[in-house]
Amino acid sequence: MAGTAVADGVVALALDTSEADEALRILEKQATRQTITAEDWNRLFATKPYQWLKAREAAMGRPLTDEDFQRFLLSPEAATQRTEWASTLAAMKQADMARLATGVLAWLPAGASIHAQVFPEIKPQRNSFVWKKSAPAEGDSDGPAIFLAVSHQSQDQFENTVAHECHHIGLASLDSRQEELQARLPANVRRAVHWLSAFGEGAAMLAAAGAERHPHWEDDANTRARWDGDMQHFATDLAAIQQLLLDILDGTLTQDGDIMKRAAPFWGDAQGAWYTVGYEMAVLVERRFGRAAFNECLLDPRKLLELYNQEAQEANARGARLATWSPDVLKRLRDG
Incomplete structure (x- = not known):
């Protein structure tokens, strides 16, 4: 029933x-x-x-x-x-x-x-x-x-x-609002921004677990350990996704099928870089800039990369070693 x-x-x-x-x-x-x-x-x-x-x-x-x-x-x-x-x-x-x-x-x-x-x-x-x-x-x-x-x-x-x-x-x-934000972008930039929405997997993990709990709080120790291990690849995963974005922006990748082949491994067999990189950025942005700013990033994922970079650069100035997005990629995503 x-x-x-x-x-x-x-x-x-x-x-x-x-x-x-x-x-x-x-x-x-x-x-x-x-x-x-x-x-x-x-x-x-x-x-x-x-x-x-x-x-x-x-x-x-x-x-x-x-x-x-x-x-x-x-x-x-x-x-x-x-x-x-x-x-x-x-x-x-x-x-x-x-x-x-x-x-x-x-x-x-x-x-x-x-x-x-x-x-x-x-x-x-x-x-x-x-x-x-x-x-x-x-x-x-x-x-x-x-x-x-x-x-x-x-x-x-x-x-x-x-x-x-x-x-x-x-x-x-909210698809119509997202489409309105992207309507005037050049085709290659619009295509790249579309793929940035895959970071929504990480955002959804944060929303489901909440800010104070491990994203796999409800799972067993092995599942949590696997997630923690995958998070250690954050820098290399970010670089791999950045290269995908560059190839889309450069026009090297234009066909949906070809892009999907490159992007598919970032979902992984259970959770890949769309989850882990998206989650880490979401956590840091929400913690540093607040829930309202984080929620706006969901409408325009370019803001997520920009705010993450700002937080990462400030943290790196204090001695951290966080990978960051290329200023050139951010500029091209913003200006075309």
């Missing part, structure tokens, strides 16, 4: 666990040797999260049939996961969606809104993602859905993931 929801015009965030609830009900019947009827399956297939999952998989070119899903859910592997799935889903249902959404708004520019659905799903692929129907059916919310595979995770991990994705969704609600 649908879970908690909060709606006030600015925020409309709903937790819908109906697909997972129905899947667990079928698994319970299987475990207790009860007959699973056509009605049981129809109840699951009629849930909004399941219908949206099918639509998304079809859009990705890998259709999910009801028969495929039945085979998955009745498999021995699924049976062994039933207890863990049930406890994980129960923790997800305890999430305070109102508090979560309100907290994220504080890390976004004024005028942002968060309209989204959260779909915890028991499904064959264990991935999580955000997806929005291009042509919603009548009665469907036009907001995107955050699909989260029901797998072993704590309530804190679940809330942190939802907060991260809500930050992206909230910032996307």
Whole structure:
């Protein structure tokens, strides 16, 4: 059934666990040797999260049939996961969606809104993602859905993931303002600024965790250690991204496919330089210049680089050794 929801015009965030609830009900019947009827399956297939999952998989070119899903859910592997799935889903249902959404708004520019659905799903692929129907059916919310595979995770991990994705969704609600700021830029500069928005991954990590906690506070020691190790590559990662920007500004890279090939490693298999470099800049800028200045950087990511450089140069004058962006790159991003 649908879970908690909060709606006030600015925020409309709903937790819908109906697909997972129905899947667990079928698994319970299987475990207790009860007959699973056509009605049981129809109840699951009629849930909004399941219908949206099918639509998304079809859009990705890998259709999910009801028969495929039945085979998955009745498999021995699924049976062994039933207890863990049930406890994980129960923790997800305890999430305070109102508090979560309100907290994220504080890390976004004024005028942002968060309209989204959260779909915890028991499904064959264990991935999580955000997806929005291009042509919603009548009665469907036009907001995107955050699909989260029901797998072993704590309530804190679940809330942190939802907060991260809500930050992206909230910032996307300001697309028209961002486009207006970039409308008169030369094509190469506009292209480079577009890719600067990938630093939003780091900003979303800061917004989800907050300024006083480790960005992986809710994860295990190994995950935190990996992040800390990746942060040691900050200088080399910044230099690599700077070279990407230079190649775009110089006109060496003009095609989206070619740029994507160069930029893809910065996402990493879990978290790459868009996360770590973006996070470090976001932390330092928010701490030095305040939340309002940081939020303005989300509308125009060129400001993030400029304010970070200012803070880094001041820190370096006191003995720090922080990598900085080339003044030439900043000038070309600003002036074309």
